[in-house]
Amino acid sequence: xxxxxxxxxxxxxxxxxxxxxxxxxxxxxxxxxxxxxxxxxxxxxxxxxxxxxxxxxxxxxxxxxxxxxxxxxxxxxxxxxxxxxxxxxxxxxxxxxxxxxxxxxxxxxxxxxxxxxxxxxxxxxxxxxxxxxxxxxxxxxxxxxxxxxxxxxxxxxxxxxxxxxxxxxxxxxxxxxxxxxxxxxxxxxxxxxxxxxxxxxxxxxxxxxxxxxxxxxxxxxxxxxxxxxxxxxxxxxxxxxxxxxxxxxxxxxxxxxxxxxxxxxxxxxxxxxxxxxxxxxxxxxxxxxxxxxxxxxxxxxxxxxxxxxxx
Amino acid sequence: xxxxxxxxxxxxxxxxxxxxxxxxxxxxxxxxxxxxxxxxxxxxxxxxxxxxxxxxxxxxxxxxxxxxxxxxxxxxxxxxxxxxxxxxxxxxxxxxxxxxxxxxxxxxxxxxxxxxxxxxxxxxxxxxxxxxxxxxxxxxxxxxxxxxxxxxxxxxxxxxxxxxxxxxxxxxxxxxxxxxxxxxxxxxxxxxxxxxxxxxxxxxxxxxxxxxxxxxxxxxxxxxxxxxxxxxxxxxxxxxxxxxxxxxxxxxxxxxxxxxxxxxxxxxxxxxxxxxxxxxxxxxxxxxxxxxxxxxxxxxxxxxxxxxxxxxxxxxxxxxxxxxxxxxxxxxxxxxxxxxxxxxxxxxxxxxxxxxxxxxxxxxxxxxxxxxxxxxxxxxxxxxxxxxxxxxxxxxxxxxxxxxxxxxxxxxxxxxxxxxxxxxxxxxxxxxxxxxxxxxxxxxxxxxxxxxxxxxxxxxxxxxxx
Numbered sequence: 001x002x003x004x005x006x007x008x009x010x011x012x013x014x015x016x017x018x019x020x021x022x023x024x025x026x027x028x029x030x031x032x033x034x035x036x037x038x039x040x041x042x043x044x045x046x047x048x049x050x051x052x053x054x055x056x057x058x059x060x061x062x063x064x065x066x067x068x069x070x071x072x073x074x075x076x077x078x079x080x081x082x083x084x085x086x087x088x089x090x091x092x093x094x095x096x097x098x099x100x101x102x103x104x105x106x107x108x109x110x111x112x113x114x115x116x117x118x119x120x121x122x123x124x125x126x127x128x129x130x131x132x133x134x135x136x137x138x139x140x141x142x143x144x145x146x147x148x149x150x151x152x153x154x155x156x157x158x159x160x161x162x163x164x165x166x167x168x169x170x171x172x173x174x175x176x177x178x179x180x181x182x183x184x185x186x187x188x189x190x191x192x193x194x195x196x197x198x199x200x201x202x203x204x205x206x207x208x209x210x211x212x213x214x215x216x217x218x219x220x221x222x223x224x225x226x227x228x229x230x231x232x233x234x235x236x237x238x239x240x241x242x243x244x245x246x247x248x249x250x251x252x253x254x255x256x257x258x259x260x261x262x263x264x265x266x267x268x269x270x271x272x273x274x275x276x277x278x279x280x281x282x283x284x285x286x287x288x289x290x291x292x293x294x295x296x297x298x299x300x301x302x303x304x305x306x307x308x309x310x311x
Numbered sequence: 312x313x314x315x316x317x318x319x320x321x322x323x324x325x326x327x328x329x330x331x332x333x334x335x336x337x338x339x340x341x342x343x344x345x346x347x348x349x350x351x352x353x354x355x356x357x358x359x360x361x362x363x364x365x366x367x368x369x370x371x372x373x374x375x376x377x378x379x380x381x382x383x384x385x386x387x388x389x390x391x392x393x394x395x396x397x398x399x400x401x402x403x404x405x406x407x408x409x410x411x412x413x414x415x416x417x418x419x420x421x422x423x424x425x426x427x428x429x430x431x432x433x434x435x436x437x438x439x440x441x442x443x444x445x446x447x448x449x450x451x452x453x454x455x456x457x458x459x460x461x462x463x464x465x466x467x468x469x470x471x472x473x474x475x476x477x478x479x480x481x482x483x484x485x486x487x488x489x490x491x492x493x494x495x496x497x498x499x500x501x502x503x504x505x506x507x508x509x510x511x512x513x514x515x516x517x518x519x520x521x522x523x524x525x526x527x528x529x530x531x532x533x534x535x536x537x538x539x540x541x542x543x544x545x546x547x548x549x550x551x552x553x554x555x556x557x558x559x560x561x562x563x564x565x566x567x568x569x570x571x572x573x574x575x576x577x578x579x580x581x582x583x584x585x586x587x588x589x590x591x592x593x594x595x596x597x598x599x600x601x602x603x604x605x606x607x608x609x610x611x612x613x614x615x616x617x618x619x620x621x622x623x624x625x626x627x628x629x630x631x632x633x634x635x636x637x638x639x640x641x642x643x644x645x646x647x648x649x650x651x652x653x654x655x656x657x658x659x660x661x662x663x664x665x666x667x668x669x670x671x672x673x674x675x676x677x678x679x680x681x682x683x684x685x686x687x688x689x690x691x692x693x694x695x696x697x698x699x700x701x702x703x704x705x706x707x708x709x710x711x712x713x714x715x716x717x718x719x720x721x722x723x724x725x726x727x728x729x730x731x732x733x734x735x736x737x738x739x740x741x742x743x744x745x746x747x748x749x750x751x752x753x754x755x756x757x758x759x760x761x762x763x764x765x766x767x768x769x770x771x772x773x774x775x776x777x
Contacts (some may be wrong), residue, residue, distance in 0.1 A: 042422045042439060137539070138598030138609070144597070156596050163539060163600030163755065172484025182469030251539040251602060258751050274415045274670050275740050277443030 033173075034283040041279030050258070052203065063285065066256070066263040069169060070238055073176075073264070074296065078233035083176050085184035088116060088126050090214050093184070093192045094200055113189065117182040118282060126247040129238035132177050134249075135161035162248050165261040172243055172262055184229050191225040193216060227304045238293045246269035265289050366683075367459040368674035373403040376675045377428035379418060381435045382410035385493065385662070385696035390432070392691040395681050397675075404675065410667050422449055425668040427667035433489065434662050436541075441481065441663060443456030445488045453487040456592050458678045461749035462685045468556035470683060477660045477701040480734055490680050492692075494699040495621045496640065496719040497547045503637035505613055513641050515551070515653060517584050520644045524593045527616045527642050528703040533595035533767070535588050536615035538603035542751040543736065543743070545585075547619040549750060551643040551657050553732055554582030558650030568742050573768040577650075582753070582760040584646055589756050599755045611636065619643075621661065625715035626697040638715030640722050654725045659732030660701045697724075745770035 022123045035053055039046035057063050091104040092112055106112075122130070134142040137160050144161075147153035159170050195218070203213050219226070241264065248255035248262045256263035265285060273282035317768070359466040378394060380387040387410030396404045401656035409428075410747070411417050414738030416439040421427045422439070427449070433439055444450050457470035457478075470478075474494055481489030481535060514520040524534035531600050538544040554562040564572035570577070587593060595615040598606050610618040618624075625638050632638065642656035644690065666676035682688055692698070697713050699706065700719055711718065722732075736743045752758040758766070 040443055040447045042419060042444055043449055044423060046427060075354065100705070132602075135600075136605070137595070138605075140605075141597075148776065156592075158597045160600040160755070163751075165757070171556075182710060189732070249600070249751060250542055250744070251540040253744060257748060258755070258757075259748060271744075276746070277440055277446075277740075297620030 023308065030282060031283045031286050031290075035279055035287045036284075037280045038278045039280040039283070041273055041282070042277065046280065049280070051269065053281045055285055056281065062260050062263060062268055063265070065260050066265045066268045069263060070240070070265050070292075072169075073173065073237035073240060074234050077176055077180070077237040078171060080173075081180045081184060081233055082155065084177065085188055085229070086222070086226070088112075088181065088191055089185045089188035089216055090210075093189055094213065094218070111128075118186050119179045120182045120186075122179070125240040125246070127175060127179055128243060131171075131243075132162075132247055135171055137163060149202065158219065158309065161257055162262075165258050167276055168248055168258065168262040172240065175243055175247075176236070178239060180233065181237045184233075188222060188225060191222050195221050195253070223304075223306055226264045230304065231300055234296050235293055238289060238296070239266055240264045241270070245270065318760055320408075323577055327575040332513070339614045340384050359401050364460060366678075367593070368416040368455065368677045370672075370678045371675045372401040374672040374675055375405040375407065376401075376672050376679065377407050378407045378428070378430045378669070378679065379428045380432045382412055383435045383436070383664070384627035385698060386410075386626070389692045390693040393683055393688050394686075396688060400682070401678075413436070415738045422669075425669050427611070427670055428456055428645075429670040430664065430679045431665050432662055433491075433665050436508065439490055440662075440737075440740050441665075442483060444464060444665070445483050445486070446702045449668055450488045451668050451670070451673060451677070452464065453666070453677075453680075456490070456680055457487065459675070459677075461680060462681055468616045469681060472684060472703050473768065474660075474703055475728065476700050476732055477590055479732055480660050480737055481663055483738060489663035490683075490701075491658065491663045492683060492700055493623070493656065493662040493696075494701050494723075494750075495623065495661040496656060496690070496723050497551065497621045498619070498643050498719075498722070499548065500610075500615045500620055500624055501617050501639055501641060502716075503639040504635055505616070506639075507612045511616075513639070514644050515646045517646045520523075521591070521611065523708065524588070524591070526631045528593060528679075530616070532613065533598075533615040534593040534617060536595035536610050536618045537754065538593070538602075538606050538755070539597075539599040539601045539751070540601050540621075541741045542618050542691065542747040542754070544603065545745065545750050545754055545768065547621070547644055547657065547659060548644055549582065549753075550733060552584050552646060553578050553653055554657070554733075555643065555649045555651040556581050556646050559731065561650075562733075566733050566735050568735060569740055570768045570772040573764050573771065578767075579669075579760060580646060582763050585751060586760050587762075589754060598749070607631075617641075622698055622716065622719045623661075627696065629713075638718065639663070640715060640719040642726070651731075652729050653724070654727075655729040655731065656722060657732060658723055658726065658730040663737070679720055741775055742770050742774045745773075 019070040034046070036048060036050060037046040038049050092109040100133070136142070136144065137158055139145050139155055139158065140147050140156075141161075144153065148155045148158070153159060159167070162168050186234065187193045199217055199221075200213060203217055208216070244256060244262050244264050244267050245254040250259045253275050256267040256271070266289070269282045269285040269289070272278040272285070345719045358698070376394075376397065378390060380390040383532055387408075390410070391408060398404055398406060402554070409417065410433055414433055414435055418427060418431060418439060422444075433441070452460065457468065459469050461467040461469050461472055469678055475492060475496070478487050481487050505511075512519075513524065514523050527534040537548075550565070552563065555743075557565075561575050561577055562571060562627070579633045582765060595606065595609060598609075598615070605623065607618060607628050608614070608631055609615055609618070611628055611633070623639070641674060642654060645651075645653040652771070664680055666680065670676050683692075684700075684702055686702065686705065689700040689702040690701050690710050693710045693712070693716075697716050699716065746767055747764050749770070753760070753763045
């Protein structure tokens with residue numbers, strides 16, 4: 001019987017592996033190839049230029065600024081999103097104070113879950129349109145409108161949210177967090193519900209408060225899930241392309257402004273790829289992004305590795 | 312990350328598509344060999360000599376025509392009208408029409424796969440850059456079209472019926488790569504109705520403009536709005552002030568990205584004049600962060616008096632503009648000591664139509680452009696898109712113009728030969744991007760005129776001679 005096993009497995013794996021190779025691995029290899037050329041992006045012809053694109057990247061201030069923003073995102077986005085999602089998930093699942101000692105969420109938890117998850121069902125395009133209205137720079141914007149009504153802002157000098165170099169990065173970060181928390185809340189909720197209730201009950205009987213149950217029980221038991229969330233969010237932080245390119249000025253050339261203050265690697269890559277006709281250079285950036293993401297994933301999985309708690 | 316992967320996936324599809332095309336092309340070649348009747352349309356190069364007088368490019372009536380139109384301020388209904396004319400002449404032709412705002416996204420993969428469409432209106436924010444396309448040999452040179460007989464009057468050549476300066480924008484190193492079809496006039500726009508109600512006179516000089524702005528501001532309306540997220544609109548005022556101050560010679564040096572041009576005192580004068588708008592707080596609140604739609608809507612609602620734009624404005628805002636708005640056009644007012652006459656304005660041909668070199672029906676593409684330049688088609692365009700074409704006297708008496716178009720064409724007539732047209736936005740993308748960033752900073756008062764000049768000069772110095 002045993003000898004039949006391999007053809008069986010190979011038979012099942014052949015098509016997916018072939019598709020994966022053709023559609024994922026091969027394009028990666030192609031990008032490595034293109035990054036060594038002066039390809040323009042609109043013609044099949046190109047010349048080999050060696051590592052010139054990579055050395056040019058090192059001296060490119062805008063690229064370095066974009067890299068800095070991505071690294072800042074990698075630290076802040078997972079941190080804030082996970083902390084918020086964990087807090088909300090905890091409150092919704094075990095944060096309530098049941099009078100009879102049962103473990104439950106705060107009142108109306110089911111409703112909150114739907115509300116929090118709601119951003120997740122919106123596509124990025126809708127998000128962008130939605131938040132352009134929120135950040136609109138005259139009194140017609142949600143934020144500015146409220147601030148003006150409250151008398152906190154001069155209607156003649158409204159805050160320019162996405163066009164203000166000091167605010168634009170934080171505005172984008174806020175949208176990324178807003179849209180991400182719901183998903184991780186649901187994910188952490190699911191993980192929390194798989195924690196046996198008796199552990200919490202025992203802790204309650206021993207007189208532990210909310211924060212003690214959170215830090216001593218919930219977090220350690222959720223560690224695997226948090227780790228996964230971290231890697232996912234870090235990869236999302238390496239992207240951020242859609243929001244930055246659609247919401248920030250200058251519009252039409254993949255945003256990143258004003259003054260590259262919201263530039264991320266992906267937007268700078270696209271600007272070089274299409275409008276500037278420097279596809280080879282853009283491919284070199286793509287390769288750099290690939291390696292950063294790869295290293296990042298490996299490192300964060302290693303660093304956060306802990307002994308698995310079984311229950 | 313995501314984008315890099317996507318593009319590479321797309322690559323694969325491109326390749327797959329290319330293989331399919333090759334296979335299909337091979338098939339038809341084989342069929343041609345066997346039967347001798349197949350239409351071998353895969354050759355792709357124009358054959359100007361191969362046609363007759365009535366059909367100079369040798370269009371085969373049975374060849375399908377693939378048209379891609381930028382569906383922006385002018386819509387794409389006009390192109391459908393042109394296609395109807397084309398099918399009248401070539402009834403066998405199956406026309407595929409695509410109206411899109413995402414020119415680059417739709418066409419870049421097709422160019423790379425070697426199967427571009429036959430005619431492209433390469434316009435809009437995500438247009439494929441003409442300089443990049445031309446340098447990479449992707450375009451058909453249009454001289455055969457320009458030397459072909461004019462459809463309405465075969466004794467003339469096509470090039471004889473174009474408005475002066477039409478070909479400038481599509482010319483790189485003496486070769487014509489695009490036919491820019493819409494004659495666009497750039498300047499300031501206002502509501503004649505509002506001005507008459509308030510008793511304001513449109514300003515002739517910049518001093519008048521600033522005085523009037525003070526009055527406008529006192530009446531509770533913002534004097535000036537611009538399309539903040541798209542800083543190039545502000546440059547329609549800023550760069551024109553400089554050109555008019557410095558004269559034709561300086562204009563040419565600026566357009567050629569000569570860094571030393573920024574040392575000219577005219578540049579300082581122009582930027583300083585423009586900066587007065589910000590300095591005196593004449594901007595519509597929030598305009599620095601608005602999209603073009605948001606600020607143009609605010610302007611239509613009477614929240615701002617002046618807005619810089621090209622003559623597509625009227626058609627673009629047609630659904631929002633109040634019926635009695637009475638849109639009017641004003642050339643950028645003149646500064647004291649201007650070297651160009653006061654009625655000088657920026658005017659030139661926009662909406663670049665290109666015929667890709669590797670297009671399957673290259674001849675049909677050229678013929679489509681030739682049809683576009685007939686009086687009939689030009690009139691169709693004027694009535695469908697409310698703008699003028701590059702055809703001399705292209706609008707017949709039967710076409711009723713909207714007030715803004717009428718006003719801008721009157722300004723154009725008044726300007727006569729006193730027009731200029733910057734080509735750097737079309738052929739020096741990186742420089743233009745840097746200049747836009749500097750202007751955005753200037754409008755937000757983050758930098759002053761001197762820093763703007765320094766940034767513009769640095770950007771020009773980075774431009775490698777093409």
